[in-house]
Structures are given as C-alpha cells and as structure tokens.
Amino acid sequence: MQHPQPSPSMRQIFVLVFSIIATLYLLTEVLSQSIQIALLASWFLIMALGKVNGVSYPRMQHGLIQGISKGMDAILVLMAVGALIGSWMAGGVVPNIIYLGLSIMSPDIFLFAAFIICSVTSVATGTSFGTVGTAGIAMMGIGAGFGLPLPLVAGAAICGAYVGDKLSPLSDTTVMTASLCRVSLVSHIKSMLYVSGPAFLITAILFLFTGFAFDLGGSTSRAEEVMATISEIYPIAWYMLIPALVVVALLIMQMPAVPVILLGALLGVVWAYGFSDKTLTEALTTLYRGNVISTSDSFIGILLNRGGITSMLEVILLVILALGLGGLMEVTGVLATIANRLQHWASTPGRLGVSTILAGVLGNMLGGAAYVALITASTITGKNYQAMGIDRRVLSRNAEAGGTITTPMIPWTDGGVFMATTLGVATGTYLPFLWYHILVLVISVIYAYTNWFSFRDENPGAEQKAVHPQA
Missing domain, CATH: 1.10.287 (Helix Hairpins)
Structure with a gap:
C-alpha cells in the first residue's frame, strides 16, 4: 500500500x-x-x-539505504584512488612526475601550468577524483618544492579538475545532468560553454598573474634539494611514467574508471617491486597501508608517505553518513517541502536560475554528494522552465553550476572530503582560491537576471537561439 x-x-x-x-x-x-x-x-x-x-522507522531506514546507495560509485572510486596513490608513491611514479615538473617548470608560471594541466587531464578523463588523485598530487609536490602556499596550489588543481568534471563528455556528472534534464549531451556541453568559457579564461589569467606576484626567492634551491632527495630514493627515467600514461590513455578511451584506476594501482605494485627496494609483500601492502619510506628530510616524508585504502576509510565513512543524511531528508519530506517553496518563489527568470543553483547547493549540503545535488537541482524547478518558455538547456547548465561545482566547496560532501584528504589541505583554506567555481556561480546568476545567452523554447521543435540583452 x-x-x-x-x-x-x-x-x-x-x-x-x-x-x-x-x-x-x-x-x-x-x-x-x-x-x-x-x-x-x-x-x-x-x-x-x-x-x-x-x-515509521522501517521507512526511514529504507530511505537511509537508498540515499547511501546513490553514492556507491564515489565510494568505489575513493577506495581505488587510495590504493593507486599508495602504490604510485612506492613505485616512484608520482615522485618522477614531481621531479619532472620541478626540472622543467618556472615557479612564476607554475600555478597557471597546474591549472591547465589538471584541466586537460580532467577533460580527457572525465573524472575530478582521478585527476586530483594523480595530477593533483603531483602538482602539490611541485608547488611545495617551489615554496608556494599549499592552499593556493590546491585551489589551482581543484579548479582544473572540475573543468573536466563539468564539461567532459566522459564525466558521469555531465552525462547524468543531461539525462536528468532530458537534453542531448552535446547540447548540454555547448550550453555550459557560455558560462565555463569565460570562467576558464579569467581563472587562467588570475593564476598566471598570481604566480608572477609571488616573491619566491630561494624557492629554486629548495626545489633542487627535493629533486636530489627524490633521485636518491627512486630511479629517474621515462619508463617510470608508464603507469600514469596507461591510466590516462584507458580513461580517454572511455574505459570504466574503477577498474582502470585499480589496474594503475597494480602497475604501481609492479613498479614498486621492480624499481625500488620494496619486496613483493611490501609492495602489495602499499595498496592498503600506503607508502612508507625512511628519510632524514621531513618534508619528503610528508610528501611521499601517503596513500593506501586505509587513508580513505574516514572519507568513506563521512560520505556514507552524508548520503544517509540526504536519504533521511528525502524520505521524511524535507526536500519535497523545500522544493515546493522554491518552485513558488521562482516566478521570474532571474529567480528561476538562482533557485536551481540553490537547489543544487542544498542537495550537496543535505545529501553530501553531487549525485544527490544534481537530482534536486534538475527536478525542483524543472516545470518552471517549461512554463516560462525557457529551454531545458538552461536548466541543465544551472543544475551543473549548483550541483557539480559546489561539491568541493562544502566540507562534508564526498568531493569536499576527498579533495581535503587527498591534497592534505582543509576545505576552508583552499576555498578562497576556487576561482573557477566562484566565477561559474557568479556568471550563471548574471546570465539568469540579464537574459544573456538564455535559450528560449517559444517554438518547440524548432532550432533554439540564444537571446542577448537588448541595447
């Protein structure tokens, strides 16, 4: 019944x-x-x-389980990335990337380069978690070697990682949003480019000029010390990058993320056994416990002694609890009541855009994951777009802004916890440097209130055009 x-x-x-x-x-x-x-x-x-x-409690328990099940993909990725980081540290893969970056990059342009590298990686692979767990970790090491503030480096890496999470046709959130909003994937991405394009360019310029503004005197000598220590521990050679190249290539070929990342982790074990002083047992242990090396350089110890599935257990527990919170909110009718109130408030195009973004933020705050946020953002005000003659491509664009972009900005979401744990920087400290995220939100709100690039659905079935503001 x-x-x-x-x-x-x-x-x-x-x-x-x-x-x-x-x-x-x-x-x-x-x-x-x-x-x-x-x-x-x-x-x-x-x-x-x-x-x-x-x-009834049985009904609330069912809501708990349903809420948690929505985030199982993220939980599997967390475990896989933890194993990958541990074996890649032990196998010298990430240390070689850090060494290469320190040897060829200039401190002045590093922040710009980190943003671009992580952007390209995320667009090519479609995963922000995978990007931060690989390229992001390497960027943190290079930035630390140059003496840059780690929250700023984390901001550059996370900004780049979410460029692809939001735009890549390989991204699960991009595909999910297009499906929920009933628009084609290509149309959804084209619509987002009106917002993400300017945000990307401005962010790149900001990181470029910020790098030039820093006084990094003495940082080159510290970078040389880091390179020397890494070369003492690991062989420095092109073949040390093979596991990373394999993982990126397979993700570009649209292979499933979890098995690809686990394959990369196993390759890291092979490299740890073959090219470092690890026994086979020790190399396998890095998958679960993470990398452990002895060094007199405390900075190198902090940099390289990390990873392993155990390093993600607290994150996984937090994700489970946050998703359960969202499931309870849904089954008790809290989300439905908020949805009804937002629907009634969203009586103008400007309010409609803001309400969709707010619905995504609420989904992240109460559900703890982008998957929950995208569902709330796409369903709460969807009918209002049709009533106002606004195309659903605008709905999908705003849903991504509120649902995907805000995930790493909230400390207890799966994205916020993963970024803070993986990069070793608290959410509150890197938040001021998420310039891409902030710009996407600001530009989305501006478009909503000015009708810039707001597609109209006045003639269903006809090709829709962008509406520009009147002069």
Whole structure:
C-alpha cells in the first residue's frame, strides 16, 4: 500500500536546519569531535522530525539505504584512488612526475601550468577524483618544492579538475545532468560553454598573474634539494611514467574508471617491486597501508608517505553518513517541502536560475554528494522552465553550476572530503582560491537576471537561439 509523502512545515524545517547547524558547530568546534560524529547525531534529529510527522522507522531506514546507495560509485572510486596513490608513491611514479615538473617548470608560471594541466587531464578523463588523485598530487609536490602556499596550489588543481568534471563528455556528472534534464549531451556541453568559457579564461589569467606576484626567492634551491632527495630514493627515467600514461590513455578511451584506476594501482605494485627496494609483500601492502619510506628530510616524508585504502576509510565513512543524511531528508519530506517553496518563489527568470543553483547547493549540503545535488537541482524547478518558455538547456547548465561545482566547496560532501584528504589541505583554506567555481556561480546568476545567452523554447521543435540583452 502506497503511503502519502509526509510534508513537514517550513517552521519545522527551519528548526531542523538550525538544530543541525548548531549540532555540527557544538560537536566539531566546541567539543573537538569528528564531523562523522556530528553527522551521525544529525541523523537522529531528522528521525525525530520523521516520527513527529508519522514516518515509521522501517521507512526511514529504507530511505537511509537508498540515499547511501546513490553514492556507491564515489565510494568505489575513493577506495581505488587510495590504493593507486599508495602504490604510485612506492613505485616512484608520482615522485618522477614531481621531479619532472620541478626540472622543467618556472615557479612564476607554475600555478597557471597546474591549472591547465589538471584541466586537460580532467577533460580527457572525465573524472575530478582521478585527476586530483594523480595530477593533483603531483602538482602539490611541485608547488611545495617551489615554496608556494599549499592552499593556493590546491585551489589551482581543484579548479582544473572540475573543468573536466563539468564539461567532459566522459564525466558521469555531465552525462547524468543531461539525462536528468532530458537534453542531448552535446547540447548540454555547448550550453555550459557560455558560462565555463569565460570562467576558464579569467581563472587562467588570475593564476598566471598570481604566480608572477609571488616573491619566491630561494624557492629554486629548495626545489633542487627535493629533486636530489627524490633521485636518491627512486630511479629517474621515462619508463617510470608508464603507469600514469596507461591510466590516462584507458580513461580517454572511455574505459570504466574503477577498474582502470585499480589496474594503475597494480602497475604501481609492479613498479614498486621492480624499481625500488620494496619486496613483493611490501609492495602489495602499499595498496592498503600506503607508502612508507625512511628519510632524514621531513618534508619528503610528508610528501611521499601517503596513500593506501586505509587513508580513505574516514572519507568513506563521512560520505556514507552524508548520503544517509540526504536519504533521511528525502524520505521524511524535507526536500519535497523545500522544493515546493522554491518552485513558488521562482516566478521570474532571474529567480528561476538562482533557485536551481540553490537547489543544487542544498542537495550537496543535505545529501553530501553531487549525485544527490544534481537530482534536486534538475527536478525542483524543472516545470518552471517549461512554463516560462525557457529551454531545458538552461536548466541543465544551472543544475551543473549548483550541483557539480559546489561539491568541493562544502566540507562534508564526498568531493569536499576527498579533495581535503587527498591534497592534505582543509576545505576552508583552499576555498578562497576556487576561482573557477566562484566565477561559474557568479556568471550563471548574471546570465539568469540579464537574459544573456538564455535559450528560449517559444517554438518547440524548432532550432533554439540564444537571446542577448537588448541595447
């Protein structure tokens, strides 16, 4: 028998959101507890609201499981990337990339180069996680060798990683958004280019001039020290890059991400056994425990002693708890109530664009993953686009802005936790340098209120054209 969807009032939702925020602050900031404990406590707050509105526990448990299942792809990728980082560090793959970067790059243009390299990698592979777990890790090592602030380097790497996550036809979020919004993949990407193109160019210029503005005196000598230490530990040769080239090539060929990354991790084991002082047992152990080397250089130890599936366990737990939170929000009717309120508020094209972006942000904040955010962003205000004669390509473009782009900007989402854990930089410290993300949001809002590049659907079936502002 089908049960009616519960509908909590907006007053109840305001109390719930305030309670969750207060709980997160109290446990993490005042009592110094982990964010995982805070999210688990938030489960009980939502369950309490569900019980008040007559939702049975079996139904809420089903919502929990359904919510968590939406993020299983991300969880599998997290485990695979953890294993890859551990074996690539042990096998000398990432150290060789760091050595190469330090030897050929100038500190002045490094931030610009890091952004471009990560952008190209993400567009070619379609994965932000894979890009940060490979090229991003290498960029952090090179940037540290040049003496650049690590949050700034992380910002450049993450910005580049999300260029492809948002635009690549190989990206799961890009394909998912086009499907949810019922537009063709090519049309969706073309629509996003009106926003992402200017954002990409401005971001590239900002990183270029920021690099020139830094006083990096003495950084070259530190880079030479890092190169010397790496060359003492690992052989420096072109064949040390083969695992990375294989992984990138297979991802470009649209092979599934998880098995490709795991294959790269196994190649790292072969390299660790063949080209370093690791025994086979030690090389295999790096998949789970990560790389461990002994060095008198503490910086090199921090740089290279990392990775392994165990390094991702806290991240995976956080993702599970955040996704469960989103599942509870959905089954208790919280998301539906917010959706109805946003639909009524979105009465103008400007408000409509903002409401779609806000729906994506709420999906990330309450669901903890881009998959949840894209569903909320694409469904909450979809009917309003049709009613106003605005093409669904604008809906898909705004859904990506609110759903995909904001994921690494929120500390407890799968993207935010992965970026912070993998790069070793807290979300709050790299957030001010996510210039690409900020520009995408700002430009999207400007387009919504000015009607710039807003496609109209006045003649269904006819070719749609961009509407430019009147002079």
